Amino acid sequence: MNHKKLASRKSAITNRRLGVERLQARVLLAGDVTAAVTNGFLVIRGDDAANELTIERISGDRVQVTGATGTTINGLTQPAVLRVRKGYDIATGGGDDKLTVIGLNAFGRYEIRMDLGIGNDTMVARNLLAQRIHAGGGDGNDSITVRNSRSRRGSGVGGGAGDDTLVLENLRFGNGSCIDGGTGNDILQESNNRYGVRSTKLNIDPNTPIITPPTALGDAFSVVRSGSNTVNLANNDTAGTSAINRNSIVISTQPTNGSVTVNTDGNVTYLHNGSNATSDSFAYTIKDINGLVSAAASVAVTITPATTPPTAVADTFSVVRSGSSTVNLANNDTAGTSAINRNSIVISTQPTNGSV
Structure with missing residues (x-):
């Protein structure tokens, strides 16, 4: 075979390959x-x-x-x-x-x-x-x-x-x-x-105010078992750059032993679920009038047993005219949550024809 023709053919093939490679040159992709x-x-x-x-x-x-x-x-x-x-x-x-x-x-x-x-x-x-x-x-x-x-x-x-x-x-x-x-x-x-x-x-523009959110501060209250309590959580919160929007409270963490409802006036109502728990907690955030949100604040709830008063039961006795009689009015009364204090009797209505 003619060596000049072979060399020419190899050169042509090489040029074609190099030409293709130049068309596909790699660059860093946009994005x-x-x-x-x-x-x-x-x-x-x-x-x-x-x-x-x-x-x-x-x-x-x-x-x-x-x-x-x-x-x-x-x-x-x-x-x-x-x-x-x-x-x-x-x-x-x-x-x-x-x-x-x-x-x-x-x-x-x-x-x-x-x-x-x-x-x-x-x-x-x-x-x-x-x-x-x-x-x-x-x-x-x-x-x-x-x-x-x-x-x-x-x-x-x-x-x-x-x-x-x-x-x-x-x-x-x-x-x-x-x-x-x-x-x-x-x-x-x-x-x-x-x-x-x-x-x-x-280089913080002195004509542009530093913007800070409101600060929600922790609260605590008590509620009787199976009862409810309505509280004003925003009462002790402090404003940042702008005034607090008292109707913007959001419960960020729900309680375990009850439920919390945010009322239309901005107060919240906690309702206990009747369990034997003695404490509960939840968290909330509040916004300012421009929508800036506070960090969450925690609320501690103390759950107390429901209390019932004693029951005074009616009594009757007799006394001779112009005489007197001593009776134990508490003897048939029944205790509520706590024992009766027998020395606590108060005459709420005085008799008409005598004195007690």
Whole structure:
């Protein structure tokens, strides 16, 4: 065979193959997020599309990363489950992203870092535990919510350029923590937070009030067995930024030994079910006039035995004219819940023709 023709044919085949390969060049898909564990750290990186994802610890060191509304994880539609033994480095990239983070544990020694890129982003994070926690928004009108989380050392929550809303509830952050709204008209909504010493709040618009929810305070009352009691739970609650809506009570945890009804006037009625229990409890929340909800408050119920009074039974006796007679009126009376006090007789109606 002619060697020149063979070489020419191989070259043509190679060129055709290379041409096909160039047409199918791989690029990162729009709406794709990469998730990988590197040296014990979970590293999340988003592209510049609008990504929506949830990162949740499902057990021990196993963490699940799930995409939504078309977002894929490592190019796949199914969730990725990874083992994370240290910390977290999460960056969603550009676009209007939605990030939900639940229950991450950096084992008290490592950092949880969550960064939103440029765009109008939303972050909701709760139940986090780490050495440090960082929740940051990039440029854009961002909403960042962090609840029920703890860090041993200084942590930070902040927005970039734009009109941001920061909602912080039940946080315990270490010394040197910083809350920074960035530039723009920012709103800070806080409830039941404790920051360590040397902590600061920066760039929160002084013309925009800090919004706080009402505080529902615990209550206690008693009710007789099989009876009911109507109480005003809102009476000792305190308003936050706005006035309390006294008709907004919701029973968040039902009692075990009875039922609770919220009345149209805002009071609640507890009805005992007749059991032999001596105590019960339930919980409620209340809103302000703008709909901001309080944390739940507990109500303690003491159940007392039903009481019945003694029964005085009619008596008769005789006496001679101008004479007297001494009688034991209590002798035929019957006790109620408690024994009769025989020294407690009171003459409620005096006789007409004599004295007692």
